[in-house]
Amino acid sequence: MLYYIEIKKFTVPDGVIPESPVFTREEGFNKAETIPLKKLHPEALAELCDEFRRNVFEKAECEDPGDQRGPGNTPLYR
Numbered sequence: 001m002l003y004y005i006e007i008k009k010f011t012v013p014d015g016v017i018p019e020s021p022v023f024t025r026e027e028g029f030n031k032a033e034t035i036p037l038k039k040l041h042p043e044a045l046a047e048l049c050d051e052f053r054r055n056v057f058e059k060a061e062c063e064d065p066g067d068q069r070g071p072g073n074t075p076l077y078r
Helices: 043-060
Strands: 020-025 028-030
Touching: none
Parallel strands: none
Antiparallel strands: 020 028
C-alpha cells in the first residue's frame, strides 16, 4: 500500500559561501561572505544543483530515477 503526504520542500539558500577568502584589490582578503546566487554563472549553479542531487540520492541510499519520473503523484516511501 502506498501513502501520499505533502512534504516541505528543501529550502533554497540566498547565496553560497566560498571555500577560500575572496580577494579584491580595494579591500584585500575578505572573510567568507555569502555570494548571492544571482551573481553566479548559470553553469556554476547547474553544477551545484547536480552535486546536491547526487548527494541527496547517495544519502538516501537509492538510485536516482533521473528523467524517468514524470509529473504527478509520486510515492514518497519505499
